[in-house]
Amino acid sequence: MTDILRTVESPVNPNVPDLFPGDQVSVHVKIKEGNRERVQEFKGVVLFTHNNGNTSTFTVRRVASNGIGVERTFLTRSPRIAKVVVERHSQVRRARLYFLRSRSGKSARLKQKF
């Protein structure tokens, strides 16, 4: 029965690559302002992903200019996501990087994975 559910869902957005926790990403989101549509960029680290068909999401954390952490959750298959660019992968040992929330500066760095 879940097979039928999967066929109802929209196809995978080709502009969104597979995302992993710790990825440094730049998410391009289409935003409607009145009649105009523009693309907004959100850069940060993927804290965790939730992969389940159309309900898939990923959460990106970035530290804003005044040192305040901003986390944003995106629907992976949403047509509003123009594209996602992975700038680098990180060597991480857990699936959910909640520990980054309590860290800042040097200790919040992640080791790059090649």
Next chain:
Amino acid sequence: MFKGLLGKKIGMTQIFDDNGVAIPITVIEAGPCYVTQLLTSEKDGYSAVQIGFDEIKPSRITNGEMGHLKRNNLPPLRFLREFRTDDPQVAEGDKVTVDQFEVGELVDIVGTSKGRGFQGGVKRYNFGGGPKTHGQSDRMRAPGSRGAGTTPGRVFKGSRGPGHMGHERVTVQNLKVAYLDPERNLIGVKGAIPGARGGLIMIKGARKS
């Protein structure tokens, strides 16, 4: 006009509309159904359309049921349900599918809720239960008083209390049709519907729209 269909609950997911807004939908595999009998007020005392759904092996149904379906040369069907209507606009033996609905239309959904077994008042009727502290013991999920004292001296019939919960007919009204796939007999309604996945579902045209 008659609008009705039987189906099987497939499960929930979400789809995106043109603006990219996610809509939670429940997908139902509905039909193809057959009109197995037309009931009329002259003959039966009320008018309704009897619909059959889910083709099965002939050995799975009784000869009586088989004879009932043979009248209109229909295949063996697992479920037969009646839909009350004064204006059928269908004939016996007709095939009914999801084509009768369109996206954006409102429908009523009837299903059988999940059985919860014998449950206490806290779960079944949202009773508050007793205090956690102040020297209380064994009172946390107690139902409290059942009623007044010597007058009336009894518990009124129909009073809320512990008992069997769930596995009953539940109707959800005015759900919007958000998805249709006539080729595969799929219909998606916005929101949740009663029952477990795989459960029999009745879809009707909305009564209050």
